[in-house]
Amino acid sequence: RGCLVNCSFCGGSNLAQKILNGKSRVIFKTKSSVIRDLRESKWHGIDSIYTCFDPDPYSNYYPSLFKLIRKEKLCFKMNFECWSLPTKKFIDSFKNTFNPDSRLIISPESGSERVRRLNKGFFYTNKDLLRTIRYLKEKEVEIELYFTTGLPFETKKDFIETVIFIKYLRKKFKFKLSAHPIEIEPCSLMYLNSSKYKIKLKRKSFEDFVRDSSRPVFSLGYETNYFKEEEIISNVNLLRNL
Secondary structure, eight states: OOOSSOOTTOTTSHHHHHHHHSOOSOOOOOHHHHHHHHHHHHHTTOOEEEEOOOSSTTSSHHHHHHHHHHHTTOOOEEEEEESSOOOHHHHHHHHHHSOTTOEEEEEEEOSOHHHHHHHOSSOOOHHHHHHHHHHHHHTTOEEEEEEOOOOTTOOHHHHHHHHHHHHHHHHHOOOEEEEOOOOOOTTSHHHHTTTTTTEEESOOSHHHHHHHHTOSSOOOSEEESSOOHHHHHHHHHHHHTO
16 A cells, blocks of 8 residues: 555545555555465456556565465466556566466556656656567567546647557557546645646535536546646547557
8 A cells, every 4th residue: 555656646646645544655465465365366266366556666575476476376367557667577577477368557648758757656758668568578478558648737749749659659569558538536636736737626525526426427527728628538539549
């Protein structure tokens, strides 16, 4: 639980954890208890697991956990979501531990490095991303890349950069593409300081979040200086079709 960094759109960031839980550090579940849970899951017939986050991508927690999973001979399909770029050590350990149809999911969010730098806690360049994808392909690890649009400070030029970058990646590599809009979250930086992030909030209270969650029509709860809410949703659909 917890996070080391602050992404503009995340309600579970380091600052959010301080506000909600009074915690500023990452707390890891003990590896022995993870192994216990995996054994029990296997007993119940579960053979696929999903990990949503790597809160400290440069720690040895996951490689050492994967080593224990191999030692216990626990076979699973694993989908692992990386918010930073996975290290070679992590990739090698992942490849040696889980079933061949397992997948690493990487979230650059935008093809614009400027937008990524302004919004992601774990920044990396497009060159860094390409280097990682090549290594994943070399190791024959399945890849999913996640993109979005409508982030703070993103202009129409930045959106076009994302489209061009995705098309380039499509020509170079085979991967699964996911594109989803990001709803406003309580305690995210863009919610706490909407003026700094130049967005217009449509949800300002608990009642607003409850109201929108019960509506049949999906909404983001915000718009930016450059995009109306409807434009953001339309642009996400465009990315999906790439």
